[in-house]
Structures are given as structure tokens and as C-alpha cells.
Amino acid sequence: MNLSMIQIILVVLVAFLAGMEGILDEFHFHQPVIACTLVGLVTGQLLPCVILGGSLQMIALGWSNIGAAVAPDAALASIASAIILVLGGQGRAGVSSAIAIAIPLAVAGLLLTIITRTLATGIVHFMDGAAKEGSFRKIEFWQIVAICLQGLRIAIPAALILALGAGPVKSLLSSMPSWLTDGLSIGGGMVVAVGYAMVINMMASREVWPFFILGFVFAAISEITLIGLGAIGISIALIYLTLSKKGGNSNGDGGSSNTGDPVGDLIDKY
Amino acid sequence: MVDQIKLSKKDRISVWWRSTFLQGSWNYERMQNGGWAFTLIPALKKLYKTKEERSEALTRHLEFFNTHPYVASPIIGVTLALEEEKANGAPIDDVTIQGVKVGMMGPLAGVGDPVFWYTVKPIVGALAASLAISGSIIGPILYFVVWNAIRMSFMWYTQELGYKAGSKITEDLSGGILQDITKGASILGMFILAALIERWVTVDFSAVKISSIKQSSGAYIDWSKLPSGAAGIKEALVQQSSGLSLTEYKVTTLQDNLNQLIPGLAALLITFLCMWLLKKNVSPIVIILGLFVFGVVMHVLGVM
Numbered sequence: 192m193n194l195s196m197i198q199i200i201l202v203v204l205v206a207f208l209a210g211m212e213g214i215l216d217e218f219h220f221h222q223p224v225i226a227c228t229l230v231g232l233v234t235g236q237l238l239p240c241v242i243l244g245g246s247l248q249m250i251a252l253g254w255s256n257i258g259a260a261v262a263p264d265a266a267l268a269s270i271a272s273a274i275i276l277v278l279g280g281q282g283r284a285g286v287s288s289a290i291a292i293a294i295p296l297a298v299a300g301l302l303l304t305i306i307t308r309t310l311a312t313g314i315v316h317f318m319d320g321a322a323k324e325g326s327f328r329k330i331e332f333w334q335i336v337a338i339c340l341q342g343l344r345i346a347i348p349a350a351l352i353l354a355l356g357a358g359p360v361k362s363l364l365s366s367m368p369s370w371l372t373d374g375l376s377i378g379g380g381m382v383v384a385v386g387y388a389m390v391i392n393m394m395a396s397r398e399v400w401p402f403f404i405l406g407f408v409f410a411a412i413s414e415i416t417l418i419g420l421g422a423i424g425i426s427i428a429l430i431y432l433t434l435s436k437k438g439g440n441s442n443g444d445g446g447s448s449n450t451g452d453p454v455g456d457l458i459d460k461y
Numbered sequence: 462m463v464d465q466i467k468l469s470k471k472d473r474i475s476v477w478w479r480s481t482f483l484q485g486s487w488n489y490e491r492m493q494n495g496g497w498a499f500t501l502i503p504a505l506k507k508l509y510k511t512k513e514e515r516s517e518a519l520t521r522h523l524e525f526f527n528t529h530p531y532v533a534s535p536i537i538g539v540t541l542a543l544e545e546e547k548a549n550g551a552p553i554d555d556v557t558i559q560g561v562k563v564g565m566m567g568p569l570a571g572v573g574d575p576v577f578w579y580t581v582k583p584i585v586g587a588l589a590a591s592l593a594i595s596g597s598i599i600g601p602i603l604y605f606v607v608w609n610a611i612r613m614s615f616m617w618y619t620q621e622l623g624y625k626a627g628s629k630i631t632e633d634l635s636g637g638i639l640q641d642i643t644k645g646a647s648i649l650g651m652f653i654l655a656a657l658i659e660r661w662v663t664v665d666f667s668a669v670k671i672s673s674i675k676q677s678s679g680a681y682i683d684w685s686k687l688p689s690g691a692a693g694i695k696e697a698l699v700q701q702s703s704g705l706s707l708t709e710y711k712v713t714t715l716q717d718n719l720n721q722l723i724p725g726l727a728a729l730l731i732t733f734l735c736m737w738l739l740k741k742n743v744s745p746i747v748i749i750l751g752l753f754v755f756g757v758v759m760h761v762l763g764v765m
Contacts, residue, residue, distance in 0.1 A: 211485075215483075215484050215530070216484060217530065224593050224604050225601050228593070241596060241598055245593025245600055246590070246594055248593065249587070249590045249591075249661055252583045252590075253583065255582065263746060294750065294753065295750075311495070312488040312489055314495065315491060315495045315523065318498065319520070319523060321519070323516055323520070324516065325514075325515035327502050327505070330499060330519060334496060334499040337485050338485035341485070370757070371757060374756050374757030374758070374760035376756075378753035378757060381664055382749045383661055383663075384731045385739075385749050387662070387735075388733075389735075391732070395651065402652045403651040403652070405655070406651065406652035406653060407659050410655065410656035411723075411725060417588050417656075420653065421584055421653065424652035429645070432645055
């Protein structure tokens with residue numbers, strides 16, 4: 192489908208916002224479920240974009256910037272794939288191929304992020320100069336410039352895809368054979384695991400593995416909703432923390448106080 | 462005695478708002494330093510009036526800084542308290558301030574990552590995503606509102622906490638509370654991750670038919686003997702609800718067999734494989750692309 196001038200401007204604005212958030216990580220406009228929805232909202236294709244956003248969000252759950260490491264770029268993946276979905280005009284049917292397109296885009300976005308973060312190194316040197324002059328205004332100016340660079344990181348590719356137009360995008364999508372799109376959506380069901388694996392690798396320790404097993408078994412009971420599982424998880428965590436503290440108190444004091452009375456142990460300590 | 466300069470609530474709100482842009486000039490040299498200086502500007506403006514003082518303060522705050530963007534807030538609070546004392550003549554040097562910043566950023570990042578990135582975000586994200594996949598606009602709205610309510614209140618509350626407690630906060634937090642929060646978040650995180658793997662990683666071997674057994678008559682609905690029209694539909698539904706099979710042949714797929722063993726086993730194995738590959742330093746992007754290729758190949762071969 193073709194977009195009006197106003198719609199194009201709004202899409203580029205949404206892309207700019209997502210690009211800023213890609214680094215700020217505060218309001219989360221770059222998260223797929225929000226970014227795709229916003230693109231859908233301004234182009235009038237809300238439903239397919241919401242579904243795309245939800246599917247991509249599942250894949251991106253474990254993607255986060257930790258320390259200096261840069262995660263696959265959710266911002267470019269969501270914005271560009273949502274625009275392609277809208278331009279393709281296939282509605283809900285186009286969602287699974289849009290997901291497949293999103294993954295290489297996340298890689299491309301990763302490279303753009305690294306470039307922008309390197310450019311920002313130059314900017315902080317300008318800030319050093321501003322600090323010597325004691326100029327607050329110049330620091331503020333350079334900070335805003337740096338944020339805008341991050342916005343442009345997504346806004347420019349988005350504008351390029353829009354300029355390319357619906358024609359090439361549509362023919363690209365329709366030239367994909369069904370064995371490929373079906374296979375890609377099967378792959379899409381599995382790639383979710385990568386994000387989870389990243390997080391587990393960070394968090395796992397001998398102590399917390401039993402809770403993993405519990406979670407897996409509880410989830411197999413399909414009657415329990417996600418909120419229910421969350422409540423069970425919170426309860427288990429609280430119970431464990433309370434109990435382990437009680438155990439720690441009586442063991443810690445050794446022979447002097449094996450009364451099993453936490454209040455008594457506390458009094459002995461002071 | 463000169464009047465003491467105090468930071469008003471308005472100043473602190475202004476700092477809190479600016480801390481939203483902490484990571485804006487994230488760079489490979491000193492990471493969040495530009496955003497950190499930018500965040501403190503409303504306070505520095507109030508506390509220091511001469512050009513020399515301002516220049517010193519800005520240079521001091523352009524040093525290396527990096528932590529989780531939300532748990533930077535208590536550090537900002539403590540720094541505000543220190544700067545306020547310094548401006549009022551207390552003997553606090555640059556090394557002390559930098560020391561407090563560096564001393565807090567490591568342990569606090571160790572709390573922020575598991576709590577926000579590994580626990581709150583996957584839970585809220587999965588909830589919103591499952592709503593959105595079914596086409597509900599509530600999904601994105603829920604994510605946006607819940608996430609930002611948690612984030613903004615956390616940042617304001619901990620910044621105030623840091624400001625009021627001053628440098629004491631480091632001692633407070635290094636005690637049991639910090640460890641409890643981290644451990645609690647890891648427990649909840651592991652529990653939820655396992656649940657998400659079971660629910661949302663789909664590895665389906667239904668395409669593989671293990672066996673196809675012809676059932677004895679009376680175990681399935683005999684479509685040729687049903688009355689025609691609506692009566693036939695009714696009869697069929699009645700028979701199905703009484704337990705009769707829809708087809709003459711009972712097909713068992715590989716997936717049915719796996720489900721009897723452990724539902725979600727294949728998803729679990731795929732996750733373990735990914736963890737192993739990541740530990741071998743295989744890039745996540747390579748694994749993702751590999752899984753897509755695997756999906757296509759298996760589909761073409763008729764396995765999935």
C-alpha cells in the first residue's frame with residue numbers, strides 16, 4: 192500500500208524515537224511490542240503490526256545491553272520489519288516473513304549501534320572542551336546531539352525503505368516460496384530459545400537450578416496463566432529467602448546457640 | 462557564616478528527569494560520562510557560581526562511569542548530597558566523589574541487571590507479547606504503562622533515598638538487602654525463564670507420523686452412517702463428545718510420543734544447546750541464523 196506524506200513523516204518520527212530509546216533504554220519505545228504498534232498506529236495497519244510486535248517481543252525478551260556488550264538491535268528490527276509489513280500490504284499473512292526479515296536487520300542495527308557509539312567518543316571530547324570553559328550550555332548541546340545521532344541511526348534506514356516504496360518490497364516478499372516462509376516460521380519458533388539461553392548463562396548457579404526445574408514443570412500445567420506462574424515464582428523466592436536466613440542464623444553461631452530460636456540468636460549477637 | 466545552599470525538591474526533580482538521558486552519549490571511552498554530567502547540571506548550576514568552580518565540577522563528572530541506567534539513580538542521589546556538602550565548604554575532594562561513584566556502580570549494576578533485564582522485562586514482556594500475538598492492543602499499552610510506572614517510581618524513590626542517606630547508603634546496601642534482592646531476582650528469573658521456555662519455544666515434530674493404526678469399528682465416527690443435514694452434525698458432535706475418534710485411523714506423531722515423555726523436552730534441549738554454544742563464544746546472531754536455516758532444512762525434509 193502507499194502511504195500519504197503525513198504518514199511517512201510520522202513513521203520517520205516513530206523511527207527516530209525508537210532509535211533514541213535504543214540507547215537510552217528508558218521508555219522502551221524501541222521494544223518490538225511498542226515500536227511495531229506505533230508504526231501500525233500511524234499507518235492505519237494496527238492489527239498486523241501489533242501481532243508482529245508481539246512475536247518479535249517473544250524473540251527479543253532476553254536481548255539487553257549489559258555492561259559494554261551490545262545486544263542485537265531491537266529498534267531497527269522492529270521498525271524496519273513493521274514498515275515492510277505495512278508496505279507489503281499482506282496484512283496478517285505477511286507477519287511470519289516480516290519476522291524472518293527482522294533478524295538480519297537486528298544484525299545490521301548492531302553494526303550501526305557500534306558505529307554510533309564510536310562517534311560518541313568524539314562527542315565526549317567536545318564535552319571535555321566545554322567543561323574547561325565551565326559551559327553548561329555546551330555540554331547540554333553535545334548531549335542532545337549525541338542522542339539525535341542515535342535517533343538518526345534508525346530514522347535514516349526507515350526513510351530509505353519508505354523511499355524505495357511498496358513495489359520492490361512487495362515483489363521481494365511475493366517471490367519467497369512457501370517452503371522458505373514456512374521453514375522460517377518454524378525456525379522463528381526456536382530462535383526464542385537463544386535469548387533465554389543468554390539470560391540463563393548470566394544468572395544460573397548451582398543454587399538456583401532447582402527453581403528452573405520447578406518453573407518448567409509448573410508451566411506444563413496449561414491451566415496456570417502467566418500471571419499465576421509469576422505469583423508462584425514470587426512466593427517460592429520469598430519462602431526460600433526467609434528459610435535460608437533462618438538456617439543461616441543458627442548455623443552461623445555454631446555451638447554457642449543451637450537453640451533454634453532466631454530471636455534468641457539475635458539477642459546473643461548483640 | 463554564609464547561608465547554606467540547599468538543593469530544592471524542584472532541582473532534584475529536574476535531575477531525575479535528566480537521568481532519563483543518562484545513556485544518550487554512551488561511548489567506548491568513558492561510557493555514560495557525558496550523560497552523567499548532563500544529569501547533574503541543574504544541581505551544579507545551583508551549587509557553583511564561579512567559572513572555575515563550574516569548570517572543575519564538570520571535569521570531575523566527565524570521568525568514566527557505567528552502571529545499569531536505573532540503579533544509577535541512588536548513586537546520583539548520593540552524589541547530590543556530597544556535592545551539596547562540598548559546595549557548603551565540607552572538605553570533600555574529587556577522589557572521594559569519584560570513589561563513591563565507582564564503589565557503588567559495580568555492585569548496583571549487579572542488582573540492576575538481574576532485577577530489571579532478567580526478571581521484570583521478560584515477565585512484563587512475555588505477558589504483553591502473548592496478548593499482542595492474539596491481536597490485542599492491550600498488550601503494548603500494558604507493557605508501556607507497567608514498565609514506565611515501575612521504572613520512574615524506582616528511579617525517583619532511590620534517588621531520594623540516596624540523597625537523604627548521603628554516603629551512608631553504600632553501607633546500608635552492602636549489607637544483606639542487596640544480596641537478598643539479587644538472589645530473589647535470580648530465583649524468580651530462573652523460574653519464569655523455565656516456564657517461558659516450556660510455553661513459548663515451539664519445536665514441533667507433528668509432521669513425523671510414527672504409526673497409523675486402523676481402529677476397531679465403534680471406536681470412530683462412521684461418517685457414512687450418519688443421518689443427513691443438521692441431524693447428522695448433531696449426531697457427529699454427540700458421538701465425538703462421548704469419546705469417539707474422528708477418523709478411522711489413529712495417527713500417532715513423534716510429537717505425541719515426546720509429549721507423553723516430557724512436554725517441551727525438545728524446547729529445553731534446544732535451549733541447552735544454545736547455552737552451550739554461547740559458552741563456546743558463538744555469537745548469538747550466528748545461532749539465530751543457524752536455527753532459521755535448521756528450521757527451513759527440517760521443513761523441506763518433512764521432519765517439522
